Amino acid sequence: MSALLTVKNLRATVAGQQVVEDVSFEVPATGVTAVLGRNGVGKSSTLKGILGLYDRTGEVTFDGARIDREPTHRIVQSGIAYVPEDREVFTMLTVEENLTLAARQAQPRWDFVHALFPELAQRAKQRAGTLSGGQQQMVSLARALINDNRLLMVDEPTKGLAPKIVNEVGEALAEASTSVPILLVEQNLKVIKRLADRVVVIDAGRVVHTGPAGELLDDPDRIQRLLGVSTEAHDTREAHP
Amino acid sequence: MSTFVLLLITGLGLGALYFLIASGLSLIYGLMGVLNFAHGSFLTLAAFAGFEVGRRVGISTWTGLFLSLLVGAVVGAVFAALTELLLIRPLYKRHIEQVLVTVGLSLATVALFEGIWGPDPIFMQASGWMRQTTDILGAPIPNDRFVSIAAALLVLGGLVLFLNKTRYGLIIRAGVENRAMVTALGIDVRKAFTLVFTIGGVAAGIGGVLASHYFGYVSPLLGGSLLIFAFIVTVIGGMGSLAGAAIASVLVAVLQQFANFYLGVGDLIVVLLLAVVLLVRPQGLLGKAAA
Numbered sequence A: 001m002s003a004l005l006t007v008k009n010l011r012a013t014v015a016g017q018q019v020v021e022d023v024s025f026e027v028p029a030t031g032v033t034a035v036l037g038r039n040g041v042g043k044s045s046t047l048k049g050i051l052g053l054y055d056r057t058g059e060v061t062f063d064g065a066r067i068d069r070e071p072t073h074r075i076v077q078s079g080i081a082y083v084p085e086d087r088e089v090f091t092m093l094t095v096e097e098n099l100t101l102a103a104r105q106a107q108p109r110w111d112f113v114h115a116l117f118p119e120l121a122q123r124a125k126q127r128a129g130t131l132s133g134g135q136q137q138m139v140s141l142a143r144a145l146i147n148d149n150r151l152l153m154v155d156e157p158t159k160g161l162a163p164k165i166v167n168e169v170g171e172a173l174a175e176a177s178t179s180v181p182i183l184l185v186e187q188n189l190k191v192i193k194r195l196a197d198r199v200v201v202i203d204a205g206r207v208v209h210t211g212p213a214g215e216l217l218d219d220p221d222r223i224q225r226l227l228g229v230s231t232e233a234h235d236t237r238e239a240h241p
Numbered sequence B: 001m002s003t004f005v006l007l008l009i010t011g012l013g014l015g016a017l018y019f020l021i022a023s024g025l026s027l028i029y030g031l032m033g034v035l036n037f038a039h040g041s042f043l044t045l046a047a048f049a050g051f052e053v054g055r056r057v058g059i060s061t062w063t064g065l066f067l068s069l070l071v072g073a074v075v076g077a078v079f080a081a082l083t084e085l086l087l088i089r090p091l092y093k094r095h096i097e098q099v100l101v102t103v104g105l106s107l108a109t110v111a112l113f114e115g116i117w118g119p120d121p122i123f124m125q126a127s128g129w130m131r132q133t134t135d136i137l138g139a140p141i142p143n144d145r146f147v148s149i150a151a152a153l154l155v156l157g158g159l160v161l162f163l164n165k166t167r168y169g170l171i172i173r174a175g176v177e178n179r180a181m182v183t184a185l186g187i188d189v190r191k192a193f194t195l196v197f198t199i200g201g202v203a204a205g206i207g208g209v210l211a212s213h214y215f216g217y218v219s220p221l222l223g224g225s226l227l228i229f230a231f232i233v234t235v236i237g238g239m240g241s242l243a244g245a246a247i248a249s250v251l252v253a254v255l256q257q258f259a260n261f262y263l264g265v266g267d268l269i270v271v272l273l274l275a276v277v278l279l280v281r282p283q284g285l286l287g288k289a290a291a
């Protein structure tokens, strides 16, 4: 099976500093590909480089077409939805306005989004800035899911959320992954175990491991070596305060 | 009492002019992060265009007034849109260069206007209703003040409707908060850039024609002198906040009028107010705090 997204020798810079050294990996057209790595190794910057939010060089191919010279809005229009780290909802806009802004197609998937997150329908007129972290994450996910996409890129969706909400977000991603492939940056090993089919491990701006998720997750020594955590700690962030 | 009323309404009239400039400045800065030093030139060219129309159609007639306002608005819009498309857009994401290019444009256009209309103020030989006064509580108020206030209120109302009821308004409000995220939702934010410039140009154009009535003359320096106060208004109101610009326009202009009349130091008071705001609330009255 040929890859949906191919990243080859990606380098990204921001504020004159190189934040992605040399990253290459592939994302197949189905399932969840998880990107792992310690804090600050360049996972978020890799996503931003793919999207053109950071200046980048290298080759990025999406469904056979080069996208590494395209502006961000075109890349997203071509079917790559992005759920950023820290959610980045528009705090001054209502929930409904956040979603309306994101909806690009003639028939936005309001029903799907509201079925997935019923709270968002109830809170349609509420300003997003007044929502809890978990609710904001739902807005951010809903902004991506309201369109039919060909790939979701989701950056640490469970960061800073209470365990119950982490489960809900995991549930929503599992549901979404049945119809669209996901490139998921995540540090919570429980969530990764539940969702990921494959893993890409980044360290110091380079890919240091790729393979099936199970193979890595069943190998505590390897996890310890690559991520600096023991499998007893469910969340790598707990090991790195 | 009549002095108080006169100062207050004259202040409101001046505040209206400030708002017509500051609203565009604030939206442009809020969305694009560009301090537009060329904004005064939009106003000046529109004022000259309105003046030329008035000269031909009859500056003291209603037709002349409305036609000059219309032409001023169109000239401001076209000038602003071309500035964005030809000078700002090619420097996308290079904010310092963008600001420098607006500084250059403002200097060059002042020289150009001097070449065409001469360096000295041209006083307007207007008579008719705009030059007459209406008594409000015993104070004789020049009628052009009312027109300025009404125009500013119309522009404010139109902008509020536009920002809250249209898709582009939504894009602009979102972009003021987080421009990168707007592009990451698949939206070409550059179209909104051209749009805010154009809207700012319309408001400044109307302001230019009204300013020429308020001061009774047109001059190549008309825009530049108002721009300084409009910048101050924008900073006090909070960069990117339309409501902030409206409140600060009135506050600054009324304060300026009263301080000028009673103390003779209106401009100094404005600068002091700016200093106080910068010390106590650097993000401005309604601006969002820097992250």
Ligand SMILES: Nc1ncnc2c1ncn2[C@@H]1O[C@H](COP(=O)(O)OP(=O)(O)O)[C@@H](O)[C@H]1O
Residues within 6 Å of the ligand: A014, A015, A017, A019, A037, A038, A039, A040, A041, A042, A043, A044, A045, A046
């Ligand atoms: N906008 C930015 N400005 C300056 N440095 C940045 C920026 N974004 C990322 N970096 C730096 O790049 C490195 C990688 O960051 P990031 O991609 O966020 O890591 P991760 O997502 O793996 O935690 C870090 O050293 C971080 O400090």
Ligand SMILES: [Mg+2]
Residues within 6 Å of the ligand: A043, A044, A045, A085, A156
């Ligand atoms: Mg990150």
